[in-house]
Each structure stands twice: as C-alpha cells, then as structure tokens.
Amino acid sequence: MSIKYAILGFLSWTPLTGYDLKKLFEEAAVFHWSGNNNQIYKALVELHNDGLLTLEVQPQADRPPRKIYTITERGMAALRAWLLSAPELPQVKQTFLVQLAWADQLSPPELEALLNQYDEELRVQLLMFQTHRERGKVSPRRTTREAYLWDMLMDNWIAYYENERRWLERLRAGLSSLPPEGEP
Amino acid sequence: MSIKYAILGFLSWTPLTGYDLKKLFEEAAVFHWSGNNNQIYKALVELHNDGLLTLEVQPQADRPPRKIYTITERGMAALRAWLLSAPELPQVKQTFLVQLAWADQLSPPELEALLNQYDEELRVQLLMFQTHRERGKVSPRRTTREAYLWDMLMDNWIAYYENERRWLERLRAGLSSLPPEGEP
DNA sequence: CAAATCATGTAATGTGTTACATGATTCG
DNA sequence: CGAATCATGTAACACATTACATGATTTG
Structure with a gap:
C-alpha cells in the first residue's frame, strides 16, 4: 500500500495539517510509521494533485503558513474502496x-x-x-x-x-x- | 542490518556463486528476502571490496563466467561479531x-x-x-x-x-x- | 540559556521489489 | 515450440529513515 490511505483515514475524521499528521503518526504506535516529514508532506501534495484532498492556506505572521487539508468526496470514496479491498499479508522482518x-x-x-x-x-x-x-x-x-x-x-x-x-x-x-x- | 550477513552466513558453509545464493534465498522462506538479483550481486561486490570474500572466476564457453565467492577469515570474524551483537526488534508491517x-x-x-x-x-x-x-x-x-x-x-x-x-x-x-x- | 513547540520543506541514504537484457541449453 | 535453467548484470521505482534548514515563541 503506502502511507496514503492512513493519511486519508485520519483526514476522514477531521481536516488536519501535515504537522498534525506527523504528530498523529508519532503517537499511533500501532502503525509502523515513525512520523517522518518527507513521506507525509510528499504524500499530501500527491493526494491533493489527485483531487482526493482540498487545501486551505492560513498565512501566519512569523511562521510558515498552515496548510489545512480536507478530504473530498472522491477521497472518501478512495478510502472506502481501499477498506473493502483484499488485505495484504503482514510483512515481518526478523x-x-x-x-x-x-x-x-x-x-x-x-x-x-x-x-x-x-x-x-x-x-x-x-x-x-x-x-x-x-x-x-x-x-x-x-x-x-x-x-x-x-x-x-x-x-x-x-x-x-x-x-x-x-x-x-x-x-x-x-x-x-x-x-x-x-x-x- | 542488511542482506550481507545472511550472505556471509551461507558462505560460511561453503563457497557459492551469486546465482546459487539467489536460489538459496528463494527457497529459504524463513528469511524475508525474495531472492532478487539486484541486492545479491551488489552486496557480493561490496563484501568483496571490503575483503570479506575472495573471488574465483571460472570462464565457461557460451555462458557468463561463474564467479565463485569464498569467505575470508575477516569475513568469518565479521559474521561472528554480528552474531554476538544485540538483536534488533522485529519489524512488522501490518x-x-x-x-x-x-x-x-x-x-x-x-x-x-x-x-x-x-x-x-x-x-x-x-x-x-x-x-x-x-x-x-x-x-x-x-x-x-x-x-x-x-x-x-x-x-x-x-x-x-x-x-x-x-x-x-x-x-x-x-x-x-x-x-x-x-x-x- | 537550552530545549521543545510550531510549521514548512529538502537532501541523502538504505532497503527492497519488479522488470529488462543477453544467449545458449535442456526439458516437457 | 515454449518454458525453465544457467549466470551475469542494469534500470526504474517504491517505501522508509535520518539529518539538515529556517526562525520565532514558549517552557523548564
């Protein structure tokens, strides 16, 4: 899969920024992601390009603008389709x-x-x-x-x-x- | 870690070619490698450069030459040092x-x-x-x-x-x- | 005063897979 | 006659991590 569906999952609850997502991934030890920037910010750009998210930019004085991502109907549909798709076997590296x-x-x-x-x-x-x-x-x-x-x-x-x-x-x-x- | 120690492990039994190793990894379902070329041949070159393996080339008519790798004493020592090192936790992607x-x-x-x-x-x-x-x-x-x-x-x-x-x-x-x- | 928080992003590297390329030989 | 076996290797891509960069503000 990829981290994209997990991002869609979180956004299906409520709109969030990349930074918010980063923290959520850090907390959620059940998932296997460390919460690294690179993946999250890139994935958000791609999901946005694919029309699965919309973006609202809130400028702030002296800080980078907050980019708030909201899931679209197509995003919800993509998430749902994935939820229904055949599960992968676990990948274990011992x-x-x-x-x-x-x-x-x-x-x-x-x-x-x-x-x-x-x-x-x-x-x-x-x-x-x-x-x-x-x-x-x-x-x-x-x-x-x-x-x-x-x-x-x-x-x-x-x-x-x-x-x-x-x-x-x-x-x-x-x-x-x-x-x-x-x-x- | 990397696949390198597994390669050293197999070579600690007997000298082998890249192709032999590929097949061993394919068979050995207990490990998490699929037996893909890219990794094995690259790793062999690097292990050889590091002096952990020696290489004997056997030319063959109409086939690529067989490159038989043998583990060196330094290779055996490296393997042993790794065997004694602290185990990593399993990495599970569910x-x-x-x-x-x-x-x-x-x-x-x-x-x-x-x-x-x-x-x-x-x-x-x-x-x-x-x-x-x-x-x-x-x-x-x-x-x-x-x-x-x-x-x-x-x-x-x-x-x-x-x-x-x-x-x-x-x-x-x-x-x-x-x-x-x-x-x- | 140092560290954490907020908030974006890039660069470099490691690890792993699939597919492509070559070309003879043997097996079903 | 097509597929598998032998035997090397490369290319492209996917996924994931760590570290770097900026720069103000708040907290210990």
Whole structure:
C-alpha cells in the first residue's frame, strides 16, 4: 500500500495539517510509521494533485503558513474502496532469526546471552504497549465499535510480543534438552 | 542490518556463486528476502571490496563466467561479531491493521467479509509453512543443534500465523457481542 | 540559556521489489 | 515450440529513515 490511505483515514475524521499528521503518526504506535516529514508532506501534495484532498492556506505572521487539508468526496470514496479491498499479508522482518540461523557458531553461553538479550528487548517493548494501552491514546473515536477496533489494534501487538516470548521459552527448553555434543 | 550477513552466513558453509545464493534465498522462506538479483550481486561486490570474500572466476564457453565467492577469515570474524551483537526488534508491517483502524466505516457484513478474507490468507500461508516444514528443506546442517535451530525458525513463522489467527477469532467474538447500535 | 513547540520543506541514504537484457541449453 | 535453467548484470521505482534548514515563541 503506502502511507496514503492512513493519511486519508485520519483526514476522514477531521481536516488536519501535515504537522498534525506527523504528530498523529508519532503517537499511533500501532502503525509502523515513525512520523517522518518527507513521506507525509510528499504524500499530501500527491493526494491533493489527485483531487482526493482540498487545501486551505492560513498565512501566519512569523511562521510558515498552515496548510489545512480536507478530504473530498472522491477521497472518501478512495478510502472506502481501499477498506473493502483484499488485505495484504503482514510483512515481518526478523533480523533475529537470521542471527539464530547461524548461531550454531556460538558457544552455549554466547547463545544463551543472545537469547537473553532478545527476551529482554521483547519484555520492554511489551511493557511499553501494555502501559500505552491503559491510557487509551490517540484521537476521537465515536462509536463503540470503533473504540473496540482500536483497542484490538493494540491487542494485536501485545499478542504478538507475548507469542514471541512464548516461542523463545520453547526454544530455550528445547535447547537445554539437546544431547551434549555431536551427531544425528 | 542488511542482506550481507545472511550472505556471509551461507558462505560460511561453503563457497557459492551469486546465482546459487539467489536460489538459496528463494527457497529459504524463513528469511524475508525474495531472492532478487539486484541486492545479491551488489552486496557480493561490496563484501568483496571490503575483503570479506575472495573471488574465483571460472570462464565457461557460451555462458557468463561463474564467479565463485569464498569467505575470508575477516569475513568469518565479521559474521561472528554480528552474531554476538544485540538483536534488533522485529519489524512488522501490518497493512491489515490500518484497514481495521478505519473499518468502522464499513457495514457489519462488509467488515465480516474483510475478516474472512484475511483469515483465509493466513490459513493458506500457515498451510504452506507447515508442509514446507515436513520436508525439512534448505542446506547441509551438520550438528543436532543447528538442525534444531533451523527447525525453530520455521516454528517461529508457524507460531506467528497461528497466533494471528487466534487473535482474529477473539476479534470476531468481541465484535459479535458488541451492543447493536451507538453510544459508549 | 537550552530545549521543545510550531510549521514548512529538502537532501541523502538504505532497503527492497519488479522488470529488462543477453544467449545458449535442456526439458516437457 | 515454449518454458525453465544457467549466470551475469542494469534500470526504474517504491517505501522508509535520518539529518539538515529556517526562525520565532514558549517552557523548564
């Protein structure tokens, strides 16, 4: 896809500036974007050229003018069409798995240290999402269903990290019950 | 990271050509690379320039010469250093979650259809990995531990898809028990 | 006084994919 | 006879990140 549909999504709630969107992406940890300028401002220009957004410029003294983008009917239609389109499979990049693939070159304590580090990183991340969830951050959600869906977005990440840690535990257990050296 | 360490990993087993590596990446579904040329051939040139690989060219009649790359001691050291370095967190891009985020704009049957499609895609992918696992594909693994680790790579993916499907089920269950219309 | 906030934007770089190009050989 | 295999490589593009640039204002 691209970040464009997420932008259309936010704008389907209310008109926003590029700067507003940047902050929304930074807050919304459920999405995979860091909230970098380059993409957002470029995408806004393109969406505007495609007639999916309209633009109102508010000049300000001593600051750059605010450019407020509003979604058009065509924009709403494009968003809706995308919402109905076939979902993509998740894309997962697990550098850690590449490390593991050749981790047989490490000694048992070195491997153990590696696993411990990974587990610790997962633990921290999990904690972050869990606390983040309690203050139900980000944006005006209006229906029960919408609130539920957004909660489940968070839940997806939490479930992901929990599952990853369970897998690690199994990996550890299996390792410790391997025969001490060599063959089959 | 980059694909470079995975290449060093394969070459730590045995010398290979770019073409060999391409096929290995295509087979090794546990990694997230499609096995595209561009990256592999470029990476090989760079690794060679950095002195991590040596190169032997075997001319062939009527075919491009085979370029056989062998890992050097510096290459082995670089690989080992990377294996010991702190693991990165997984990078997950869930386009589907972005769709869900604004799926409140869909009618109940439309949303249900979306969930069904996603579930079906997960199911197919899961089946693929499960059958792939049975014929324990890819490469000469020599120690019990190495064989175990590679099996657990597969297992990680299977666990991922299974977890994702469980989450979907919970989502469905929660949806069906929401109040029919409106407020908090 | 330093840092964060507001608000726009550009430049450079990394990572990854698809498609194109060549050209003989072998397989279905 | 068309497709796949072998074997190299390039070109174009998509997506994403970090860092740079400007410049006033507010906050710690």
